[in-house]
Amino acid sequence: MNNKNTNGAAHHQGHNVALRMRYSQICEDCGESDFVDDHSSGDLICRSCGRVAESHVIDEGSEWRTFGDKEEKGGADPTRVGGPTNVLLGDGGLSTMIAGGKGVDKGLEKNLQRMQQRTDNTGVDKTLQMAFRDIGRICSSMKLPDIVKAQANEYFRDALEKNKSVKGRQLSASEAAVVFLACRKTGYPRTFKEIRAYVPQARVKDIGKMYKTIVADLKLKENGELDEVVSVHPENFLRRFMSNLGFTRAEMMSAIALANMVKPKCEDGEEAEHRPWDGRSPVTMAATIMYIMSFLMGDGRKRPSLDDICSVAGLAPQTVGIFLRELREPLPGLVKRAGGFATAEDLESKIGWL
Numbered sequence: 001m002n003n004k005n006t007n008g009a010a011h012h013q014g015h016n017v018a019l020r021m022r023y024s025q026i027c028e029d030c031g032e033s034d035f036v037d038d039h040s041s042g043d044l045i046c047r048s049c050g051r052v053a054e055s056h057v058i059d060e061g062s063e064w065r066t067f068g069d070k071e072e073k074g075g076a077d078p079t080r081v082g083g084p085t086n087v088l089l090g091d092g093g094l095s096t097m098i099a100g101g102k103g104v105d106k107g108l109e110k111n112l113q114r115m116q117q118r119t120d121n122t123g124v125d126k127t128l129q130m131a132f133r134d135i136g137r138i139c140s141s142m143k144l145p146d147i148v149k150a151q152a153n154e155y156f157r158d159a160l161e162k163n164k165s166v167k168g169r170q171l172s173a174s175e176a177a178v179v180f181l182a183c184r185k186t187g188y189p190r191t192f193k194e195i196r197a198y199v200p201q202a203r204v205k206d207i208g209k210m211y212k213t214i215v216a217d218l219k220l221k222e223n224g225e226l227d228e229v230v231s232v233h234p235e236n237f238l239r240r241f242m243s244n245l246g247f248t249r250a251e252m253m254s255a256i257a258l259a260n261m262v263k264p265k266c267e268d269g270e271e272a273e274h275r276p277w278d279g280r281s282p283v284t285m286a287a288t289i290m291y292i293m294s295f296l297m298g299d300g301r302k303r304p305s306l307d308d309i310c311s312v313a314g315l316a317p318q319t320v321g322i323f324l325r326e327l328r329e330p331l332p333g334l335v336k337r338a339g340g341f342a343t344a345e346d347l348e349s350k351i352g353w354l
Contacts (some may be wrong), residue, residue, distance in 0.1 A: 014236040025052055107164050127171075134175050138200070141198045144179075144188055152182035155214065173206040174231050177214055180207065189232045191283055193284070193314030194236050234259040237286040245304045247293065254296075255289045257338040264325055281325065286325045287313040295350045 026033050032048040044054035141147040144354040153177040159166050166174040176192075177197040183190045192204045192211075198209075215221065235256045242252045287309050294303045307347050310317050327334075342350075 008186070018022070027053065050137070053249060068076055070299055078293060102253055127160060129158075129159060131171065131175055134172070134181060138175065138179050138195070138198050141177075142190065144190075144299045145186075147186050148182045148188055151186055152178045153178065155181050155218070159214045163213065166214075170206065173202040174214070175199065176202050176207045177210040180211055181214065184232055187236075187280075189236045191237075192313050220309065232282045234286040234289065235284045237283055238289065241286060242290060242293075243311075244312055245290065245308060246301065247290070247297070251293050251297065253341065254341040255293050257341070258289050258292075259285060260332045283313055283315060283321055287315050287320050288327065291320055291324065292327075292351065296346070 007238060011020050024033055025035070027035075027046040027049060029051045030046065030049040032046060034047040035044050035053060036047055037043075038045055042056045043052045045052055109240065126148075135152045135156065136149055139146075139152065152175075156166070156174065159174065159178065176195045180190065180192060180195055183195075196204050197206060212213060238255050239252060242255060247255070290304075290309050290313075291306055294309070296304055306317050310320060332347055335342050337345065
């Protein structure tokens with residue numbers, strides 16, 4: 001069984017390597033590495049000098065010509081069927097399935113299908129297939145791009161190889177944790193609570209634990225990848241949150257300018273100028289900035305309440321309240337450095353807690 005899966009993966013990998021080598025070879029005449037296929041003659045031709053580097057190249061397209069794309073029904077090419085390969089699975093996702101038909105004994109059909117499942121799929125592949133399906137459902141429900149799903153699948157595959165505890169009752173929390181990691185890695189950050197809304201069987205606490213476990217097992221801190229994963233700015237949340245709450249584009253730009261005033265601590269150990277911003281969660285900062293901007297809204301629009309903002313951000317009102325009290329003194333200076341979209345008098349007159 002293992003030999004079969006290993007041979008399938010090795011064949012797929014060898015094909016990809018051979019394909020890359022074909023186009024990355026150096027032309028003997030001009031020394032360039034820019035080739036194009038002439039499918040009509042089966043030649044691999046150098047774009048720079050016209051030398052034929054390879055001839056009679058095997059065409060891996062359809063075996064015959066078809067006009068399926070022009071037909072009214074379907075519109076797909078019927079010469080190629082089946083799903084795409086998945087390099088994350090042992091057999092590339094190209095396994096077969098025994099199906100029934102008219103006149104076939106139902107008992108025999110079920111026995112054959114059961115025997116095939118026992119022989120063709122390893123336990124790891126079964127877990128991966130189930131997890132990939134759930135991750136795809138989560139990403140689709142959250143309207144995340146395919147790059148997030150692909151990255152989450154890769155994280156889960158690596159975590160399953162390193163830590164068998166991701167299976168079983170913690171499977172749903174593991175799936176949510178890798179989606180959280182993939183969102184931040186690809187630049188589409190989401191909070192634990194946002195992801196948990198689409199994985200109701202997992203608690204936020206369990207998702208956080210599995211996130212830490214996966215980060216440790218994959219050694220993301222040691223290889224430096226965690227620095228890229230966790231480098232999330234409040235701007236990533238402000239655009240989405242403020243759009244949902246009905247803020248204008250001008251108000252959103254002012255909020256982002258205020259968020260850009262976040263400064264890390266100085267290298268010599270001295271504290272930065274804007275001390276309250278240090279070490280704060282990007283979601284907390286985004287919610288606080290939105291609450292400040294809600295008092296500066298114009299045009300007689302309905303101002304979103306603190307509860308509305310905390311509901312969108314997934315925070316408790318007390319968390320925002322604590323940060324607001326810390327911002328009492330540096331806020332006018334921060335607003336001035338952010339472009340001066342409000343004066344100190346405006347802040348004092350419109351925001352009662354100043």
